[in-house]
Amino acid sequence: MTIQITLQQQAPHLAPLSISEVLPSGVCIGVYGPSGSGKTTLLRGISGLSRISGTVQVKDAIWQDENHFLPAHERRAAMVLQSPGLLPHRTVTGNIEFALGFNKRAKPGLLDSILADFGLLPLRDQRADTLSGGEQQRVAMARALAAQPDVLLLDEPLTGLDDEARQTLLQVLMRLKRSGTTCIFVSHSAYEQALLADHLLIMDSGAITKSGSAEQVFAESPPTAALGRELGVVIDDIPVVENVDGLAVVEKDGLRIQLAAGAPPGSSVSIRVRADDVSLTEKSETHSSIMNTIPAVIRAQSSYPDSPFTLVELDASGTRLFARITNAASSKLKVRAGGQVYAQMKAAAITSF
Amino acid sequence: MTIQITLQQQAPHLAPLSISEVLPSGVCIGVYGPSGSGKTTLLRGISGLSRISGTVQVKDAIWQDENHFLPAHERRAAMVLQSPGLLPHRTVTGNIEFALGFNKRAKPGLLDSILADFGLLPLRDQRADTLSGGEQQRVAMARALAAQPDVLLLDEPLTGLDDEARQTLLQVLMRLKRSGTTCIFVSHSAYEQALLADHLLIMDSGAITKSGSAEQVFAESPPTAALGRELGVVIDDIPVVENVDGLAVVEKDGLRIQLAAGAPPGSSVSIRVRADDVSLTEKSETHSSIMNTIPAVIRAQSSYPDSPFTLVELDASGTRLFARITNAASSKLKVRAGGQVYAQMKAAAITSF
Amino acid sequence: MSVEDLQALWLTLKLATSTTFILLVIGLPLSWWLVRSQSVAATVVNVLIALPLVLPPTVIGFYLLIAMGPTGPLGALTSSTGLAPLAFSFPGLVFGSVIYSLPFVIQPLQAGFASVPQSVLDASNTLGAGSKSLLLRVAIPLSQRAVVVASVLGFAHTVGEFGVVLMIGGNIPGETRVASVQIYDHVEALDYASAHQLSLVLVIFSLVVLTAVYRVWGRSVFTQPRHSSA
Amino acid sequence: MSVEDLQALWLTLKLATSTTFILLVIGLPLSWWLVRSQSVAATVVNVLIALPLVLPPTVIGFYLLIAMGPTGPLGALTSSTGLAPLAFSFPGLVFGSVIYSLPFVIQPLQAGFASVPQSVLDASNTLGAGSKSLLLRVAIPLSQRAVVVASVLGFAHTVGEFGVVLMIGGNIPGETRVASVQIYDHVEALDYASAHQLSLVLVIFSLVVLTAVYRVWGRSVFTQPRHSSA
Amino acid sequence: RLAVASNFKTTMEALVEAYEREPQDEFQIISGASGVLFSQILRGAPFDIFFSADTDKIERLDKQNRTYGESWTYAIGRMALYTPGRSPSSFLESNDPTDSIALANPRHAPYGAAGAFWLSTHLRSGKPVRYVFGGNVAQAFHYVQSGNTSAGLVALAQLINEEIRPDEYVALPVDEYPLIEQRAAVLNQPNCALTTKFVRFLHSDEAAQIIQRSGYETVDMKR
């Protein structure tokens, strides 16, 4: 099951676009690129909001080709625009019901389960125009899901939100992605892409300059570029075995990591470790304040062109980690595939959700 | 010379506000707080765009008190709103000339110097409505400066920009702040506040919950909160003494740091070191991949309430650094004021501008 | 006030109400189409709707009368479909008033629809709302005030209309003699007292309606909302 | 076409041009004020401007005539200031037309001004632009198309106006006998050929003007820009 | 239904009232400019008798076979020179350059044509005066009445109806201007007894008296 998109637009007064991609479905496809690179234009083309010539096929359904053009409301896509676009005169429930009204497959109870999923139960009867920005974005996403689309199109849904609201919604989206919803997620935040994208498209001037698994695209980005800096791994659902004063210990297959998190023992958390936060050492005892010193085997190393850095891929008790160190350090530690090292990371540098 | 602001608004259909502050002038005052906390309301009150009762005095000028209310266009304030609000039918030059037209103190040549400062010379004759988002924001700031205001009011000027454009504008703003322009900078990005704010106000529900030097407010924020995570130091203008393959060595008063930067020897850069990226060690030789191991004296240490972390303030050859380590590590290393340690930070973790 | 005055007022009310109703039924979808269409046809329709403005109403009435006459196209239509002729009948008045007041309804509606945020329309569109749903469930609820202003303008203009109505209505008491014609008759007959009286009734009625409408909804159509919500 | 027809057309052109000019001079600041003011006064003015709509034009003309007479307030004003009386004069026609066409100019202008983004106004305001500068240098340039539509509606409505003009103009050839009155006269005199001819000239002229205007600027007043620029 | 030229409306009301043999509301008086009524009759307006303000329109209807039976002259309009606030003679003698005179449009209003003729033959050639034309004789009357013109050639009927002081006007002798003949005709509509009866009443002396009292001349109906 794939998504095939071939869209071409090249006219004086239109946004340029020139795309031909076959993308996996059931995953989150990130679209990253500078302002004006055509990200919104692409989403509008896929959704049918803009009429761009080409073919769009989502799984078995042909949304457009040379002969047919399914209008936006007949495509099983739902788009969350950068501005939430709620119906201001309706309540939260009313907005979700609006979407349910067009969804013939909706089962009874869907409304309540969506309200619950997005933490909207306490706001259910509040008018949309009295909600704060973050709440509005949440309703917009809830509403899009109520349409049970084959593809969820998200155009920078987290921009303009404050840190807290953004973090909350990121977690909602991460849950969504894990549930197998196909979504196309536009964002020029490398951080958000690092957390969400399974497959990443990089756009520039209306064309896709890079397409591949998110990990690969991150790894191949220059280490000082925004994308490169956010390279790292997300380790889902590790059980918390201990928690003292907010310093949690998580453990999985012998991999033991300490980090700041409120989660009590017995629960589990997802954690993210950036390559820039991992250093390597030859000995396990280092007289350092760094709390995590994890034995690992070097799987691979690669150096970047025109850059003083080397990327090291590690296997820590079966879990993959990345470390980015300087070429100089790499020589000093004689890093080579198969070598045995200790990966170090500060407890303070690990984020958890 | 201070800025005194006392504003009170409490009515059913108005944004609540209750402020009474005396702020330093000539510096950048950051305003931080969640969505809906009244940041925009505060700026609108100061600028006179909204009529909020109270007094506003900027240096010698009384902008409003019980008896007088200077309308917005007579206040020597210029505001950059979140949406740039350029005159779409005018060119870049035309927009700046619009502001110059109201600035009686403008000297000839100001236009060109502003265009140059903001890198707008190549765009000078382009119509505002054909500019990209980032360019528009740059023009909006340039235009506000053309008014030569006593106070520059910036309402989330960097939101919605892509990483590159944001970084460029951040640097423009950092230059501006170093030049002694008084500005009030609203942003709910802790990162931006960390780079720009000299004095920080934290707002919630229309009131100021915290006010103090930015360093102090950052240091006192919980280490897992957005603000706390961005605690660090910015070291301005350190000369680059060496650059091999993009690994630059900067040196100042014996403090020697390696980092990734393109700047050639002879130039100078500003660097930022986050507390979360600094670890401490007892010995200088650590068999680690970490490139920077800097001798430092512990000036102070403080632990956070309900948190597993300790904040350590260091003096590295006269330059202040912060390190955030766990309480456990602190005991292990026997951290105490006056103690001698080595501060370690990865070259990849240091950002430069 | 005479029985005839009251009758005329009642007729005016009936005419204005029916006309406003039909104006909305036609005007809402038409304006919606005009706002959304980029076609040449939309321009043509926009121009045609505005055309009645440049001719004196009496002259428009005159041409409508010719069209409604047995030899005119409308007359041919009504007689071939077995309907009663339009001239000198209440339906004819309604028809003429609709033609004549259409621009005053179309204009505010277009302005109202155009100010529905594109983001709301686009989002609703991808959720499954087609053009009709967008009009009924999004555009109209979000342009409530424009709809009210359009109704008021259409209503008021129909109340004041006179040239067209006099010409195609035939001034028949109880059937086509509306208040405006009645006032005109009073003036022509030098019956100033009755003219003043009836004018006053109309003006006061309009004052009340307009004030209420502008106060409650109308002004905000033109005034920016303080918060650009949703 | 007779010399008198041409004279009437010329007079119409003169009247419509002067009226439109004055309508803009009054309408621009007035609409600006109405859009920005939250006061009760603004509501009252809005209602007063709309009032002429509900009375038949002839009746409005009749009341204007009374007001312009020696005992009326306007008459008293003109005689005390030493001006020529307004009735039966070209200035009087212009005055009447302005009153009568004002709502058609105010309405699109208000809609236009209301759609100037608040952010542009606020930013300009803090840069030093007071209300007057905002109107002249921000609101009007940004509402160009609304200004054009307002002018066209005002112009067209003045061209077609007839009841008021006939009443207060006195049908004086070369002075107050405009094309609409001339057409009416032709119809009254059963000179249908001349009436058709003159109507046709007016309609074609209007068609050309309206099409040009709607094509070039007008539509976009009602159509959303594709890009919400600046 | 009676379609009546506006100037005759009040008189017709008096006539209908006098004709009380049937309930009054059997008659509807529809007044309007003769031209408008004429156009409407051509397009099938449901009128039974048409009282035009002139003869021309009745003749045209005749030619188009739209009338039933003979048409007749139901009244002859009388014109008066109305000079509010002073005497007509003082107006005629004065040399005030601001003097103006209102009359109905000579092109299509009978009173206008008559008035124009009278002025061209009876006005002192040197007298400065400005002409102002009303759409019909009623508008001409408004012009004078509201003080916007200093004099007006109006219908005597209007002055009588408005009870204007006799020293402010002078009724002009009928032979000083072309006859303002007002003709009426029964229209080609399904006829009924009521119409016939009313037409007969209009030819009666009683009706003639009412018409004359209102300020019109009548012709000898029995002729």
Ligand SMILES: Nc1ncnc2c1ncn2[C@@H]1O[C@H](COP(=O)(O)OP(=O)(O)OP(=O)(O)O)[C@@H](O)[C@H]1O
């Ligand atoms: N109607 C149009 N006419 C001309 N150019 C257009 C039009 N619409 C969009 N563009 C241009 O096409 C390019 C792509 O626009 P698009 O909105 O898709 O960018 P984006 O990647 O979504 O940017 P952002 O991150 O700022 O949202 C931009 O340069 C834009 O100026």
Ligand SMILES: Nc1ncnc2c1ncn2[C@@H]1O[C@H](COP(=O)(O)OP(=O)(O)OP(=O)(O)O)[C@@H](O)[C@H]1O
């Ligand atoms: N006219 C109004 N009537 C009622 N409430 C209002 C009004 N204007 C603003 N508010 C409310 O006042 C609060 C403060 O609004 P303000 O725009 O100042 O927040 P902010 O801190 O700038 O938020 P953001 O980060 O989202 O821009 C919000 O809760 C808002 O909903």
Ligand SMILES: [Mg+2]
């Ligand atoms: Mg976009």
Ligand SMILES: [Mg+2]
């Ligand atoms: Mg804000």
